Amino acid sequence: MEIDAAVRASSDSRLRTKYDSAVYVVQRAFALYPFEEISFSFNGGKDSTVLLHLIRAGYYLHKKSGDEAHTDTFQNCPLRTIYFETPCAFPEINSFTYETVSTYGLPLETIRLDFKSGLEGLLKNKTTKAIFIGTRIGDPNAVGQEQFSPSSPGWPPFMRVNPILDWSYRDVWSFLLTCKVKYCSLYDEGYTSIGSIYDTVPNALLCDSSNGKSFRPAYMLSDGRLERAGRAKKTNSNSAGSNGINSTEGEQIISRSASVIVVGDEILFGTVEDKFGAALCKKLHEIGWQVSHVAIVPNETDSVAEEVERCKSTDDAVFLVGGLGPLHSDISLAGVAKAFGVRLCCADYHKEIMS
Ligand SMILES: Cc1cc2nc3c(=O)[nH]c(=O)nc-3n(C[C@H](O)[C@H](O)[C@H](O)COP(=O)(O)O)c2cc1C
Ligand SMILES: Nc1ncnc2c1ncn2[C@@H]1O[C@H](COP(=O)(O)OP(=O)(O)OP(=O)(O)O)[C@@H](O)[C@H]1O
Structure with a gap:
């Protein structure tokens, strides 16, 4: 068979x-x-x-x-x-x-x-x-x-x-x-x-x-x-x-809305210019999505969690830019987990890639 x-x-x-x-x-x-x-x-x-x-x-x-x-x-x-x-x-x-x-x-x-x-x-x-x-x-x-x-x-x-x-x-x-x-x-x-x-x-x-x-x-x-x-x-x-x-x-008529959350102290301090958030808005607009909201938040779990919490109930998708690397200051995933009331753990898929 x-x-x-x-x-x-x-x-x-x-x-x-x-x-x-x-x-x-x-x-x-x-x-x-x-x-x-x-x-x-x-x-x-x-x-x-x-x-x-x-x-x-x-x-x-x-x-x-x-x-x-x-x-x-x-x-x-x-x-x-x-x-x-x-x-x-x-x-x-x-x-x-x-x-x-x-x-x-x-x-x-x-x-x-x-x-x-x-x-x-x-x-x-x-x-x-x-x-x-x-x-x-x-x-x-x-x-x-x-x-x-x-x-x-x-x-x-x-x-x-x-x-x-x-x-x-x-x-x-x-x-x-x-x-x-x-x-x-x-x-x-x-x-x-x-x-x-x-x-x-x-x-x-x-x-x-x-x-x-x-x-x-x-x-x-x-x-x-x-x-x-x-x-x-x-x-x-x-x-x-x-x-x-x-x-x-x-x-x-299908219309989808998204919000974009840019995470990074360096952007708030004005030492780095956010290019990814802007490029993402452009891309979403090109494929027919409406971007309802763009926010820049500091590298703090609670700030990310509050923003995700606010956006997730109103938009079809919430995009996060920044704070996703391996450093202690990269807290975006922890913020998302907190907003959804779940624990962070390693996905099987990623475990397989790493092993
Ligand atoms: C054979 C069959 C049996 C189903 N039985 C139930 C049921 O017992 N209770 C229920 O609420 N919905 C039942 N549904 C509806 C499904 O829960 C669901 O709405 C449907 O599969 C569409 O899924 P989708 O929205 O992912 O396309 C049944 C659907 C099918 C095809
Ligand atoms: N129109 C339908 N006729 C018969 N069975 C259906 C129908 N719609 C849903 N089902 C049953 O419900 C199951 C779940 O539907 P669902 O839409 O989630 O999955 P799918 O259609 O197989 O894949 P996909 O999520 O990619 O659309 C189907 O696999 C099928 O068994």
């Missing part, structure tokens, strides 16, 4: 660990529920593409453990697949979704209703005990979920199976690139998380500085916490969400 072989051959031990535990969740689901009563919620996004291949691998391993003789037959997994299609989906997402289900022989049911009504209809027509979903920690709807989580109160009853709940943005890209599987072309154009055509633009952090109009591929985003930076905040109940069946076409 090519996915299993690719991950096993990889030198990325973190990927192998994540893969093993996700495939274990998939196998558990196949052991717990009748195959015909499980669905796979697929929308052509990167997370659901990862999930598709994990399900294929989990199905293969599940079958292999029961029937060694016919493993070749299990390269694909004919699992009931549901896609909530909306008029405001990107055409690239639609075509990737349809191509993929055809490539992997997935029986597809396209639902043209919002999630809740669509699931109510699905459960009325077909017994559905469990649904595989590509939710990950960090998604706004992941809060409080576990790998097996019953649907929320007020939703039709089924088990949400979230095999990649603990995967990071980087794990997703390590997997897709290691397994060399196809993913939607929008990710190569700087989109890092995809909602509707009305609320999603390429991630400004991937903007190519040598050519302001082009964007680097999604896998080059170094800080996965910013994967949703290209998605507008939902402003009102009529705005177009990713399942925005009730949206009015074209009604929403």
Whole structure:
């Protein structure tokens, strides 16, 4: 099975660990529920593409453990697949979704209703005990979920199976690139998380500085916490969400606002001129962002924390310039941590680079 072989051959031990535990969740689901009563919620996004291949691998391993003789037959997994299609989906997402289900022989049911009504209809027509979903920690709807989580109160009853709940943005890209599987072309154009055509633009952090109009591929985003930076905040109940069946076409104009905090005593003393803050404002303006506020603050954790605290609730992004080096006076990160009420620690990614 090519996915299993690719991950096993990889030198990325973190990927192998994540893969093993996700495939274990998939196998558990196949052991717990009748195959015909499980669905796979697929929308052509990167997370659901990862999930598709994990399900294929989990199905293969599940079958292999029961029937060694016919493993070749299990390269694909004919699992009931549901896609909530909306008029405001990107055409690239639609075509990737349809191509993929055809490539992997997935029986597809396209639902043209919002999630809740669509699931109510699905459960009325077909017994559905469990649904595989590509939710990950960090998604706004992941809060409080576990790998097996019953649907929320007020939703039709089924088990949400979230095999990649603990995967990071980087794990997703390590997997897709290691397994060399196809993913939607929008990710190569700087989109890092995809909602509707009305609320999603390429991630400004991937903007190519040598050519302001082009964007680097999604896998080059170094800080996965910013994967949703290209998605507008939902402003009102009529705005177009990713399942925005009730949206009015074209009604929403995306406008993002940022603030820039320049940290440095030397700038306040007037001994050094700030060039980076000004260049950043220019760049943001060129890509259509509004800069609502620029502040210069001293090298003090509390000053940075207060400024970040003020800006983070009003702007889509807050940029910090200065105070990020290795000296004791470089306190920007500590200020950000204080503003968010979290402890500073070394990310796995950086530990790996340093070891
Ligand atoms: C199959 C499926 C099941 C869902 N079940 C629930 C649920 O039980 N409770 C809930 O609040 N939202 C549920 N949702 C909605 C999701 O939480 C979320 O809004 C959706 O995946 C869009 O995520 P996005 O905003 O990251 O694009 C479900 C969505 C899908 C596709
Ligand atoms: N329109 C949809 N149809 C079917 N499943 C969906 C739909 N929207 C979301 N889902 C399910 O919810 C999961 C999480 O959605 P989310 O948008 O966070 O991830 P994604 O679309 O796979 O990737 P990305 O974050 O890059 O857009 C998906 O992986 C999929 O399982």
